[in-house]
Amino acid sequence: xxxxxxxxxxxxxxxxxxxxxxxxxxxxxxxxxxxxxxxxxxxxxxxxxxxxxxxxxxxxxxxxxxxxxxxxxxxxxxxxxxxxxxxxxxxxxxxxxxxxxxxxxxxxxxxxxxx
Amino acid sequence: xxxxxxxxxxxxxxxxxxxxxxxxxxxxxxxxxxxxxxxxxxxxxxxxxxxxxxxxxxxxxxxxxxxxxxxxxxxxxxxxxxxxxxxxxxxxxxxxxxxxxxxxxxxxxxxxxxxxx
Numbered sequence: 210x211x212x213x214x215x216x217x218x219x220x221x222x223x224x225x226x227x228x229x230x231x232x233x234x235x236x237x238x239x240x241x242x243x244x245x246x247x248x249x250x251x252x253x254x255x256x257x258x259x260x261x262x263x264x265x266x267x268x269x270x271x272x273x274x275x276x277x278x279x280x281x282x283x284x285x286x287x288x289x290x291x292x293x294x295x296x297x298x299x300x301x302x303x304x305x306x307x308x309x310x311x312x313x314x315x316x317x318x319x320x321x322x323x324x
Numbered sequence: 325x326x327x328x329x330x331x332x333x334x335x336x337x338x339x340x341x342x343x344x345x346x347x348x349x350x351x352x353x354x355x356x357x358x359x360x361x362x363x364x365x366x367x368x369x370x371x372x373x374x375x376x377x378x379x380x381x382x383x384x385x386x387x388x389x390x391x392x393x394x395x396x397x398x399x400x401x402x403x404x405x406x407x408x409x410x411x412x413x414x415x416x417x418x419x420x421x422x423x424x425x426x427x428x429x430x431x432x433x434x435x436x437x438x439x440x441x
Contacts, residue, residue, distance in 0.1 A: 240426035252369070252415060252431040259426040298367060307426040309357035309419040310376055315369035 211235045215301050215316035222291055223324055230286045230319045232301030240304040241284045242313060243276065245269070245297040252300065258284065259307065291323045327351065328416050328432035335437050337406045344391070345401045345435045347416030356420045358399040359429065360390065363413040372414075375399055406439045413437075 214233045222228050234241050243255040256266045256276055263276065275287045284303075288295055298320050302313040329348045337343035349358065360372040375383045375390045383390040391400040403410055413434045421427040 242428060251433045252417075254428045254430065257426050257428050264426050265428060300369060302369075302429075304426070309355060309421055309427060310374070311357075311419075312359055312371045312374055313419075313429050314371070315361075317366075317368045320367075 213301055213303055213314050213316035215299075215319050217319055218317065219320045219322070221322045221324065224293060225290050228288045228291055228295075228321060230288075230299050230301075230321070232284045232286070232316055233282055234284055234301065234303030235305070235314055236282070238303035238305050238314070240264075240307050240311075241276075241278070242302040242304075243286045244300040244302060244315075246300065246318075247297045255286070255299075288321075291321075293323050296321055296323045326432075327430045328418055330416055330432035330435050332435045333433070335435055337403075337437065337439055339408060339439055339441050340405055342402060342404045343406055343437065345403070345414050345416075345437065347399045347401065347432060349397050349399060349416075349418050351397075351418065351420055353420040356418055358390070358392070359417045359419065360388070360399075360401045361415045361417060361431075362410075363415060363434070365412070369415075373401065403437075408439050408441060411437060411439045 216231045241258040246252045256270045257264045273289045298318040301316045304311045356377045358375045362370045373385045373388045375392045387404045389402045415434045416432040417429040
């Protein structure tokens with residue numbers, strides 16, 4: 210069964226360092242998302258991406274964050290200068306449909322720890 | 325205002341019994357989809373069931389059913405014959421909009437379900 214894959218599964222970094230989280234969405238999907246989940250809290254939307262551009266972003270997704278689909282298969286989230294509060298599980302998701310009937314398929318997450 | 329509200333932070337159920345996890349939502353969009361996801365301790369998000377706002381029948385998927393009460397804006401998940409493997413966090417989520425706009429999923433706070441043997 211096709212799945213969304215994410216790397217790395219866990220990354221530890223020092224505050225102020227740049228981090229890139231990578232995702233390979235399901236191949237025929239057109240809509241891509243990043244979510245984050247701080248430990249014990251709810252899943253928060255960061256950004257959605259369609260047709261090679263950001264469709265929507267939350268207030269969390271400030272200038273420190275960027276997304277890219279560099280080669281037609283990978284979908285990356287970059288955090289330019291990490292802060293302690295960026296420590297969270299980051300989920301990539303993709304969807305075949307853009308309307309409200311389509312579920313999002315999630316990757317297994319990348320746990321980011323900022324020291 | 326919260327778009328998705330799950331008022332039960334934690335629930336216990338005896339193995340083999342049924343359990344209902346509550347979810348209420350708030351939207352002015354006439355077209356929306358409601359989803360339930362399961363998050364086991366390993367962390368992945370597993371899709372369980374979907375209900376469309378125009379669907380006349382309540383959705384069912386195996387042991388999962390969705391008690392959809394549109395007028396009350398509730399979309400409760402019912403798990404029948406609970407199993408130990410059902411112990412997990414459960415999230416209710418909503419996706420708005422009829423057009424192919426790639427609308428995001430909005431999640432509730434989650435309910436942690438523990439199944440007792």
